[in-house]
Amino acid sequence: MASVTFARVDKIYPDGTRAVSGLDLEVSDGELMVFVGPSGCGKTTVLRMVAGLEEITSGELRIGGQVVNKVEPRQRDVAMVFQNYALYPHMSVFDNIAFPLAARRLPKREIRERVTRTAALLGLEEHLKRRPRNLSGGQRQRVAMGRAIVRQPQVFLMDEPLSNLDAKLRVQMRVEISRLQKQLGVTTIYVTHDQVEAMTMGDRIALLRNGVLQQLGTPQELYNRPANLFAATFLGSPAMNLFQATIRKGGDGLAVDIGSQCIPLPSIAVNGHLSEYVGRRIAVGVRPEHMIEPSAVRAGHPRIRGEVVMVETLGSERLVHLRVAAEPVVTDDLLEVARDVDVATVEALRDEVREGAMVAVARFDADAAVSAGGPQEAAIRPDKIHFFDLETGMAIR
Amino acid sequence: MGLFRYSWRTFLREMLLLALAALWWLPFYILTTTSVKPSSEGFTSPFQLPGHPDLGIYAQAWQGSGNGSLGQALESSLIITIGSVMALIALGSSAAYVVARRGGRPGNVVYLLFVLGIILPYQLGIVPLYAAFRRLGLVGNYAGMVLLYTGLLMPLTVFLYTGFVRALPRDYEEAAQVDGAGHGRIFFRVVFPLLRPVTGTVAILTGLIIWNDFFLPLVFLSGTAYITLPVAVYSFVGEYGAQWNLIFAAVAISILPVLGFFLLAQRQLIRSFGGGIKG
Ligand SMILES: Nc1ncnc2c1ncn2[C@@H]1O[C@H](COP(=O)(O)OP(=O)(O)OP(=O)(O)O)[C@@H](O)[C@H]1O
Numbered sequence A: 001m002a003s004v005t006f007a008r009v010d011k012i013y014p015d016g017t018r019a020v021s022g023l024d025l026e027v028s029d030g031e032l033m034v035f036v037g038p039s040g041c042g043k044t045t046v047l048r049m050v051a052g053l054e055e056i057t058s059g060e061l062r063i064g065g066q067v068v069n070k071v072e073p074r075q076r077d078v079a080m081v082f083q084n085y086a087l088y089p090h091m092s093v094f095d096n097i098a099f100p101l102a103a104r105r106l107p108k109r110e111i112r113e114r115v116t117r118t119a120a121l122l123g124l125e126e127h128l129k130r131r132p133r134n135l136s137g138g139q140r141q142r143v144a145m146g147r148a149i150v151r152q153p154q155v156f157l158m159d160e161p162l163s164n165l166d167a168k169l170r171v172q173m174r175v176e177i178s179r180l181q182k183q184l185g186v187t188t189i190y191v192t193h194d195q196v197e198a199m200t201m202g203d204r205i206a207l208l209r210n211g212v213l214q215q216l217g218t219p220q221e222l223y224n225r226p227a228n229l230f231a232a233t234f235l236g237s238p239a240m241n242l243f244q245a246t247i248r249k250g251g252d253g254l255a256v257d258i259g260s261q262c263i264p265l266p267s268i269a270v271n272g273h274l275s276e277y278v279g280r281r282i283a284v285g286v287r288p289e290h291m292i293e294p295s296a297v298r299a300g301h302p303r304i305r306g307e308v309v310m311v312e313t314l315g316s317e318r319l320v321h322l323r324v325a326a327e328p329v330v331t332d333d334l335l336e337v338a339r340d341v342d343v344a345t346v347e348a349l350r351d352e353v354r355e356g357a358m359v360a361v362a363r364f365d366a367d368a369a370v371s372a373g374g375p376q377e378a379a380i381r382p383d384k385i386h387f388f389d390l391e392t393g394m395a396i397r
Numbered sequence B: 001m002g003l004f005r006y007s008w009r010t011f012l013r014e015m016l017l018l019a020l021a022a023l024w025w026l027p028f029y030i031l032t033t034t035s036v037k038p039s040s041e042g043f044t045s046p047f048q049l050p051g052h053p054d055l056g057i058y059a060q061a062w063q064g065s066g067n068g069s070l071g072q073a074l075e076s077s078l079i080i081t082i083g084s085v086m087a088l089i090a091l092g093s094s095a096a097y098v099v100a101r102r103g104g105r106p107g108n109v110v111y112l113l114f115v116l117g118i119i120l121p122y123q124l125g126i127v128p129l130y131a132a133f134r135r136l137g138l139v140g141n142y143a144g145m146v147l148l149y150t151g152l153l154m155p156l157t158v159f160l161y162t163g164f165v166r167a168l169p170r171d172y173e174e175a176a177q178v179d180g181a182g183h184g185r186i187f188f189r190v191v192f193p194l195l196r197p198v199t200g201t202v203a204i205l206t207g208l209i210i211w212n213d214f215f216l217p218l219v220f221l222s223g224t225a226y227i228t229l230p231v232a233v234y235s236f237v238g239e240y241g242a243q244w245n246l247i248f249a250a251v252a253i254s255i256l257p258v259l260g261f262f263l264l265a266q267r268q269l270i271r272s273f274g275g276g277i278k279g
């Protein structure tokens, strides 16, 4: 077991691509750290540097306190689960799992014993004689896991290990990997671009964008206190609602103008630096679950008006899509996150800008009386409003 | 069932194809029938079935000409072919692996040299080669022939292997590296088995070239007891100029091992030519 430390690590590929910049963080002993971020943000590169498959351009990488920049992959004692598993196609499941042990020249008897034990742990006993190509996706995934855990390495590296599985299997394996990791207590770096995986599996999350660390913390910290617009939009589904607004003095405190609506801010919503922004445009963010039906709260809550364009009934709740006359927030960060979802999302964002109105999502009770087409107010939980500087994208705290 | 109706046109087409196929069989027919006819009959009625098939001709052919028995030639052919092919596969695959994975300028230069080796006709260098081999004591023995063929066919072998390795995903090697395997283990346990399809191609291609080669064994082995089948068969022509039945019997004998090999290995061969690697 060991910790993994990145000290100002840079990676520039030979063709000049800057994949990782100034990465500075420590994965503690026994921790499961999730690296998450949109496609191309450098997650795989980080993992490959830890494995030793990619040279480190500058900075220092330490495993268990030892600098490993120049250490060969096979001497690093890390195990990696590849995105496509990279199971040796010409070997049986048994030989695949046994390979790392055979490479260490363990005695045959011990190899047999350990492979059998690992196979039992993963429910692979019946498949030991089969070839990888004759296995289902989930079984292959397990074999890849088996090959990683059989040698009890210092560090596990997993590159989107679940992305090739269907949704149901993904949920199941998610739980299984978490359980296994806790049981074995091996330091793990887990890469994914699925925010749900990141939230549910990670002890901590490192959020990357363009090779730069955006925020590091527990899933709750990232969710409750996003450090910037990018973190705010990347985590959470449906995503945080972001309105452009002007901050101004109003009554005995501050208020925000969202479109034509002036919403006074209770003192609990206001924090230290917000008053410095009086008169300027900022981004106001509210998560759907903090926009609730007005009848559920006291009168003092700030409210926002809109027109209901759609109601999604999910059984336990209703997602109310409110068209609010306000400018949406469109920054490079947001476009990038949108692009990662799909092209249609980017288009929708552009449409909203053109029309000067945006659709916000509110989470109402399942029995709330709302119907599409009518006007509707939503109450906002004042302690859950986020403010961001529009220019830097940083949270205003 | 309804999709395909058997009509007159289909029938005619089938007949045509069968006739074409028969055309291909004609040489074999003549070869086998002539080889069991008295030699006079071969000239007077080449297409007729033999009146009294005489397998004794084969026995006589097997005895060989003055230059040694066909059995001895068969042995030489087998040893030289198998030895050379094995050397080609062992050296060619590892050389190509390094060339393909080393990449960069040095890798490309070495690769280019190999490609050049395919293009240049070796016959141009045969005289100095012979002189050098002679001085090294490599003329008239198996070791010399194996060395000769390994060298001459190495460019082709490396070319074939390199193309294949370049298309092979690196993931398996990287996985093996992280799993703690050294270079040797990675090559022999992971890469080489994945090269099986191209190894099959190389074996057949070079094997046939060596097996059928006439010129080099003629130059390097004539007059010794180690001549290969093609040379041995040719020496029949000199000695029994008019006895085509004997010559044809010898040809049939020399074809037989190749034919047998193809029949036995058919399935693997087709798989190795047609198949890629399936994960
Ligand atoms: N071998 C390489 N040479 C040059 N550039 C590369 C190389 N590998 C990756 N890159 C670039 O480095 C950046 C980071 O790539 P990386 O594969 O680490 O992204 P990722 O976060 O794993 O993305 P994904 O979620 O799509 O797997 C990308 O811009 C990519 O194009």
Ligand SMILES: [Mg+2]
Pocket: A043, A044, A045, A159
């Ligand atoms: Mg990746």
